[in-house]
Amino acid sequence: MALRKKIAFLGTGNMAEALVKGLLRAGTADAEEIVCTEPRADRREEIGKRYGVRCIASNVEAAEEADILVLSVKPQTIDVLLDEIAPAIDHHKLVVSIAAGVPISAIARKLGAGVRIVRTMPNTPALVGAGATALARGAHATEEDLLQAKALFESVGTTVLVEEHQLDAVTGLSGSGPAYVFLAIEALADGGVKVGLARPVAMALAAQTVMGAAKLVLETGEHPGRLKDQVTSPGGTAIAGVHALELGGLRAALMAAVEAATDRSHELGEKAASKKD
Numbered sequence: 001m002a003l004r005k006k007i008a009f010l011g012t013g014n015m016a017e018a019l020v021k022g023l024l025r026a027g028t029a030d031a032e033e034i035v036c037t038e039p040r041a042d043r044r045e046e047i048g049k050r051y052g053v054r055c056i057a058s059n060v061e062a063a064e065e066a067d068i069l070v071l072s073v074k075p076q077t078i079d080v081l082l083d084e085i086a087p088a089i090d091h092h093k094l095v096v097s098i099a100a101g102v103p104i105s106a107i108a109r110k111l112g113a114g115v116r117i118v119r120t121m122p123n124t125p126a127l128v129g130a131g132a133t134a135l136a137r138g139a140h141a142t143e144e145d146l147l148q149a150k151a152l153f154e155s156v157g158t159t160v161l162v163e164e165h166q167l168d169a170v171t172g173l174s175g176s177g178p179a180y181v182f183l184a185i186e187a188l189a190d191g192g193v194k195v196g197l198a199r200p201v202a203m204a205l206a207a208q209t210v211m212g213a214a215k216l217v218l219e220t221g222e223h224p225g226r227l228k229d230q231v232t233s234p235g236g237t238a239i240a241g242v243h244a245l246e247l248g249g250l251r252a253a254l255m256a257a258v259e260a261a262t263d264r265s266h267e268l269g270e271k272a273a274s275k276k277d
């Protein structure tokens with residue numbers, strides 16, 4: 001669905017670039033409907049050339065001309081950005097934050113109490129239309145605002161609506177999760193190389209296996225344990241591999257990763273919430 005709104009990405013790093021590319025790819029926005037900001041001239045040029053969007057230095061200019069403002073700087077630098085754009089914000093703007101941990105209340109404190117804010121947590125597979133985004137509505141955002149934000153992220157993957165307090169957990173799982181899976185793919189490929197496969201062959205097989213297994217879970221709706229049972233024949237190869245993973249503590253390690261990232265998101269939020277104006 002085309003949004004037909006002007007969208008500003010304030011801070012055009014990895015995640016914003018993934019969204020810009022995803023939106024253009026899906027046709028949700030045309031290049032002339034997107035404006036990006038970025039402090040570094042070389043990066044501005046790169047983004048402009050790569051996507052045909054306007055990429056400028058001024059956050060204020062971008063905030064003034066857009067209907068939807070995506071706050072896409074690091075949580076540690078969001079205060080500087082909010083102070084800068086506050087005079088350009090009124091109730092006509094929809095503010096969509098993708099910043100990990102930063103509460104809606106901390107954004108509203110800087111931009112003004114009545115501002116329409118939707119807080120989200122996307123992930124980088126949005127770049128290829130396979131993102132997963134959770135969204136939570138601020139007190140002054142309307143149902144229509146939420147639908148627009150949802151449409152924006154739905155064009156680059158799947159979306160779920162959550163309560164704001166659940167966003168730290170989402171950050172620990174799907175926001176940060178691609179990093180865990182990349183590690184797994186790299187390690188699987190290393191395993192393949194160790195047993196004699198060429199690196200490119202091992203990498204292609206590892207990535208396709210992870211993608212295929214995920215697709216099987218999503219498309220069949222089967223419990224992953226049941227799907228695992230279908231791969232493991234008695235006395236066979238897969239159960240030998242599964243045993244090695246259990247000895248290595250794979251499940252506990254993944255659970256601990258989600259928990260550690262969730263805690264860190266919470267910590268970033270506490271810092272943002274305790275800052276004085």
Ligand SMILES: NC(=O)C1=CN([C@@H]2O[C@H](COP(=O)(O)OP(=O)(O)OC[C@H]3O[C@@H](n4cnc5c(N)ncnc54)[C@H](OP(=O)(O)O)[C@@H]3O)[C@@H](O)[C@H]2O)C=CC1
Binds near residue numbers: 011013015059123
């Ligand atoms: N990466 C991910 O997987 C995900 C990230 N997020 C969230 O997205 C946000 C961005 O993360 P990510 O893309 O990884 O980070 P990046 O560092 O890649 O992107 C941030 C960008 O903002 C720019 N920037 C810094 N200060 C300003 C400013 N005052 N005005 C405008 N732009 C500025 C930076 O420029 P420069 O480099 O020159 O300083 C950089 O290009 C974070 O809040 C993060 O929590 C959410 C989900 C997933």
Ligand SMILES: O=C(O)[C@@H]1CCC=N1
Binds near residue numbers: 100171175176
């Ligand atoms: O590491 C980070 O801070 C960001 C948030 C979610 C994924 N990456």
